[in-house]
Amino acid sequence: MAENGNEGFLTEEQRELLKIAVQNAEGLSSSPRSPSTMLPEHHFKEATGGSKANVKGAAVRHVRRSHSGKVVRVKKDGAGGKGTWGKLLDTDADSHLDRNDPNYDSCEEPYELVGATVSTPLDEYKKAIVPIIEEYFSTGDVGLAASDLRDLQSDEYHHYFVKRLVSTAMDRHDKEKEMASVLLSSLYADAINSSQISQGFTMLMESVEDLALDIVDAVDVLALFIARAIVDDILPPAFLTNARKVSESPKGLQVIQTAEKSYLSAPHHAELVESRWGGSTHVTVEEVKRKIADLLREYLENGDTVEACRCIRELGVPFFHHEVVKKALILALEIPTSEPLILKLLKESGEECVISSSQMAKGFARLAESLDDLSLDVPSAKSTFESLVPRVLSEGWLEPSLLKSSAPVGGEYTTGEDEKLMRYKEEAVVIINEYFLSDDIPELLRSLEDLAAPEYNPIFLKKLITLAMDRKNREREMASVLLSALQEDTFSTEDIMNGFIMLLESAEDTALDILDASNELALFLARAVIDDILVPLNLEEIGSKLPPNCSGSETVHVARTLASASHAGERLLRCWGGGTGWAVEDAKDKITKLLEEYESGGDVGEACQCIRDLGMPFFNHEVVKKALVMAMEKKNDRILDLLQECFGEGLITINQITKGFSRVRDSLDDLALDIPNARVKFLSYVERAKENGWLLPSFLPAMPSSATAAST
Numbered sequence: 001m002a003e004n005g006n007e008g009f010l011t012e013e014q015r016e017l018l019k020i021a022v023q024n025a026e027g028l029s030s031s032p033r034s035p036s037t038m039l040p041e042h043h044f045k046e047a048t049g050g051s052k053a054n055v056k057g058a059a060v061r062h063v064r065r066s067h068s069g070k071v072v073r074v075k076k077d078g079a080g081g082k083g084t085w086g087k088l089l090d091t092d093a094d095s096h097l098d099r100n101d102p103n104y105d106s107c108e109e110p111y112e113l114v115g116a117t118v119s120t121p122l123d124e125y126k127k128a129i130v131p132i133i134e135e136y137f138s139t140g141d142v143g144l145a146a147s148d149l150r151d152l153q154s155d156e157y158h159h160y161f162v163k164r165l166v167s168t169a170m171d172r173h174d175k176e177k178e179m180a181s182v183l184l185s186s187l188y189a190d191a192i193n194s195s196q197i198s199q200g201f202t203m204l205m206e207s208v209e210d211l212a213l214d215i216v217d218a219v220d221v222l223a224l225f226i227a228r229a230i231v232d233d234i235l236p237p238a239f240l241t242n243a244r245k246v247s248e249s250p251k252g253l254q255v256i257q258t259a260e261k262s263y264l265s266a267p268h269h270a271e272l273v274e275s276r277w278g279g280s281t282h283v284t285v286e287e288v289k290r291k292i293a294d295l296l297r298e299y300l301e302n303g304d305t306v307e308a309c310r311c312i313r314e315l316g317v318p319f320f321h322h323e324v325v326k327k328a329l330i331l332a333l334e335i336p337t338s339e340p341l342i343l344k345l346l347k348e349s350g351e352e353c354v355i356s357s358s359q360m361a362k363g364f365a366r367l368a369e370s371l372d373d374l375s376l377d378v379p380s381a382k383s384t385f386e387s388l389v390p391r392v393l394s395e396g397w398l399e400p401s402l403l404k405s406s407a408p409v410g411g412e413y414t415t416g417e418d419e420k421l422m423r424y425k426e427e428a429v430v431i432i433n434e435y436f437l438s439d440d441i442p443e444l445l446r447s448l449e450d451l452a453a454p455e456y457n458p459i460f461l462k463k464l465i466t467l468a469m470d471r472k473n474r475e476r477e478m479a480s481v482l483l484s485a486l487q488e489d490t491f492s493t494e495d496i497m498n499g500f501i502m503l504l505e506s507a508e509d510t511a512l513d514i515l516d517a518s519n520e521l522a523l524f525l526a527r528a529v530i531d532d533i534l535v536p537l538n539l540e541e542i543g544s545k546l547p548p549n550c551s552g553s554e555t556v557h558v559a560r561t562l563a564s565a566s567h568a569g570e571r572l573l574r575c576w577g578g579g580t581g582w583a584v585e586d587a588k589d590k591i592t593k594l595l596e597e598y599e600s601g602g603d604v605g606e607a608c609q610c611i612r613d614l615g616m617p618f619f620n621h622e623v624v625k626k627a628l629v630m631a632m633e634k635k636n637d638r639i640l641d642l643l644q645e646c647f648g649e650g651l652i653t654i655n656q657i658t659k660g661f662s663r664v665r666d667s668l669d670d671l672a673l674d675i676p677n678a679r680v681k682f683l684s685y686v687e688r689a690k691e692n693g694w695l696l697p698s699f700l701p702a703m704p705s706s707a708t709a710a711s712t
Contacts, residue, residue, distance in 0.1 A: 125157045126164070133165050137176050138316075142186045142519055143554035146561075149191050158192045162200025167211060170221045177221070178277040181228045188234040190561040197234055201226055205243060205252040212251060219251055223258035224276060230264065231273045233567045237264075288317055292324050296331060300338050305345055309354045321355045325363020330374065332388070333381045343392070350397045360398055364389065424456050428463045436467075436475050441485045441653050448490060457491050461499025462506075469520045473576035476520070480527045480576075485655040487533045488696065497538055500525060501545055504552030518555050523575050525559035530572045536563065590614060591623050595630055595639065602638065604645050611651055620652045624660020629671065632681045640688065647694035658696045661686065665701060 129152075136145040149161065162184065169180035188197065204211075204222055212218040229235035240256050247253055263273055292315070299308040312324055325346060332342040349355045355363075367374075367385065374381045392398045428451075435444045448460070461483070468479035487496060503521060525542075528534045543556040562568060591614070598607035611623060624643060631639040646652040664671070664682060671678040682701065689695035 121154065122157060122160070125152060125154045126160060128152055129161050129164055133161075133168055136183060137168075137172070137179060140179060140519075142183055143522075143551070143558050145183060146187055146191050146558070147554060149187070155191075159196040159199035159203065162192065162197055163203045163207075166200070166204055166222070166225050167207075170211065170215050170218060170225070174277040177225070181225065181232065181277070184229065185232045185234055185565075186558065186561065188232075188565060190565075194234065194236070197229065198236075198239055201229065201235065201239070202243060202246075205247060205255055206249060208251045208255055209249055219254045220258055220262075223255045224263060224273065226255065227259045227263035227269070227273050228276075230259075231270045233565075233571070240264075288315065288320060289323060289327075291315060292327055296324075296328055299345060300331070300335075300341060303341055305348050308345055309349050309352055312349060312354050318356070318359070321359040322362035322366060324349075324355065325360055326366045329363065329367045329385070329388075333374065333378050333384050336384075339388070343388075346392075347395065347397045357398075364392075364398065420453075421456065421459075424451060424453050425459065425463065427451060428456075428460050429467070432460075432464050432467050435482065436471070436478060439478060440650070441482060441655060442650065444482065445485065445490065454490070454495075457486075457495035458498035458502055461486075461491070461496060462502045465499075465503055465521070465524055469517055469524075476524075477576045480524065480531065483528060483533050484531050484659070485653070488655055488658070488698075493534065493538065496528070496533060497542055500528075501542055504542070504546055504550075504555060507550075507552045507555060518551060519558070522555045522558040522562060523572070525556065526562035526568070527572050527575065529559075529563040530569050536560065539563070587614065587619055588622060588626075591626050595623075595626055595642075598642055599630065599634060599636060599639060604642060607642055608646060608649060608651055611646065620646075620656040621659035621663060623652065624657050625663040628660065628664045628682070628685055631685070632671065632675045632678050640685065643689075644692060644694065647692075654694055654696055657689065657694050658699050661689065661695060661699060661701075 129149075132145055132148045135148075136142075149158070165180050165183065169176045184192070184197065188194070204225075208218055208222055211222070215221065226235065226240070230237055230239070240260060244253065244256050247256065263269055266272055291311075295308060295311040298311075299305070312321065315324075328342045328346060332339040346355070346360070350357065350360055371382045371385060378384075389398075431444055431447045431451075434447075435441070464479050464482065468475045483491075483496070487493070507517060507521060525534070525539065529536060529539065539556055539560050543553055546552045546556070562572065565571070590610075594607055594610040597610075598604070611620065623646075627639045627643055631637055643652070643657065647654065647657060668679055668682060675681070686695065686699070686701040690697065690699075
């Protein structure tokens with residue numbers, strides 16, 4: 001009866017079995033809620049309403065309900081289908097197969113997809129240019145940067161270099177901005193073509209919105225970069241017009257407007273743009289030397305070696321640390337009480353690798369070289385230095401091998417030069433320095449004749465350019481002008497080539513004292529080509545006589561690039577600012593005005609004073625040229641009286657007059673279009689100039705055409 005009374009209900013034993021099954025299912029399910037617990041209790045009752053044989057979970061296996069309440073059929077193997085929770089034995093997603101299990105099969109392990117970056121040639125190029133740019137900003141070595149860029153052999157990607165160089169410089173100081181512009185000009189037409197530069201700047205304009213997030217004045221700076229590129233003739237002026245048509249960025253349009261209105265439309269915009277970032281890519285030697293003197297003076301006052309080493313690092317000129325050593329040693333010789341502090345600083349800076357061992361040795365060697373001069377002010381300098389060096393060597397922070405390779409200790413040099421050559425060098429330096437003061441080329445030529453040593457002409461050229469490189473732009477311009485005069489008067493092409501070869505062979509030593517020696521020397525070479533002192537083939541000959549892969553060879557390569565670039569003549573003729581900082585156009589305007597005033601008033605003294613006031617003796621050939629042209633146009637030969645007076649007073653040299661006549665001779669075909677008898681008049685001027693001795697006898701006038709000859 002009891003059994004019949006419980007029909008349709010689970011017995012206690014059955015309930016216990018069901019409870020255990022439910023608990024096991026909950027433990028194995030990946031869902032926080034077990035499938036069996038989600039079924040209403042009455043489903044169990046309906047399913048077990050029949051015989052007791054059907055009680056053991058059979059109904060639970062065959063019927064399941066989805067989240068939506070729909071009844072779905074379970075797959076044959078119990079894995080379920082869409083809307084089900086899978087097999088009862090399915091574990092969580094992070095299930096772990098026991099590799100120690102005898103039945104373990106590695107194929108059952110789940111696959112893990114690992115993402116791998118595929119490197120493309122462009123990606124490699126972008127990575128490679130970063131250290132090139134950073135190294136250039138550290139060293140300022142244009143030649144090295146150009147060489148490294150060529151070594152990449154990826155010319156098709158150079159527009160990315162333009163973009164990266166400019167965008168990096170935009171976030172730096174004015175020095176780096178100027179350096180970036182100089183590098184682009186140097187690479188133009190050699191490593192990077194015009195279309196790549198245009199494409200690089202176009203990419204910059206497209207990304208100016210992003211650049212402005214980090215660089216507050218990105219629009220103005222990029223506009224100035226574009227204006228500078230146009231002034232430097234590496235971007236065509238049409239670039240702005242074309243960019244305006246395709247630019248979709250509001251800030252990109254602002255860049256175009258700023259470049260046009262603020263920079264390229266301003267009066268004398270070329271000078272404005274070129275001087276905006278200081279016009280200097282490097283710290284001057286004088287400035288570095290002053291900083292070295294200041295930090296050493298401060299060190300002697302406070303004795304703080306750590307602070308002094310920090311200041312030496314902040315100079316940022318590790319290749320010039322020999323100057324720190326030399327000046328420190330000079331202080332030790334001049335002020336004996338400072339010797340312990342100086343030696344302590346040098347020792348610690350060497351041990352801390354602030355000053356390299358080679359720079360330390362060069363500093364000692366350079367002081368040894370100048371001991372004779374120093375002894376004039378400090379009589380005990382030589383003996384003190386000779387006693388100091390052995391002590392330093394015994395302490396081990398100065399390497400004897402390096403010191404010997406740099407120079408003998410104690411200043412006892414054996415150069416193998418005879419006494420005549422030594423005297424010549426000394427007198428050459430005096431003559432060159434006097435020329436830099438007086439700008440008197442005829443006097444210098446007379447002094448060279450008095451030396452009577454033409455075999456040493458290459459040495460004179462080397463001294464001239466070395467001294468000019470260590471001075472300002474005025475002296476560099478004067479040296480180039482003097483080379484033209486020497487080539488016309490006393491120096492052969494072979495003399496000039498040999499002088500440049502000597503300079504290039506000693507370029508590394510020159511760079512110890514002149515930070516930008518390589519670039520300056522390249523400018524002197526290129527300028528010599530523009531001034532017709534050398535021809536491009538001479539540069540090839542000079543390069544062939546230098547050791548391969550030396551710094552001098554790279555300098556020659558840079559010079560060839562500069563001389564062959566677009567508008568090279570105009571750019572190189574003003575590479576040193578004309579010595580005065582004036583624009584060439586300003587000087588021409590002043591010359592025209594003074595000649596017009598003289599033509600109308602006839603005051604020779606006033607005209608000569610105006611020429612002096614120009615302060616541009618190296619540009620006096622323009623006075624001669626304009627005077628000759630004006631005499632032809634106005635049919636007033638009185639202007640030639642001014643040239644006669646200028647020559648008589650030594651105001652305009654015979655070389656400048658000859659150069660002026662040469663300029664007119666070369667432009668006679670154009671002049672004849674406006675002045676029909678220009679050729680005849682010019683020949684008469686040449687005859688008069690030669691009669692009065694203010695034109696070189698070697699000057700060859702242009703031969704008259706058959707038509708002109710017939711008319712005469």
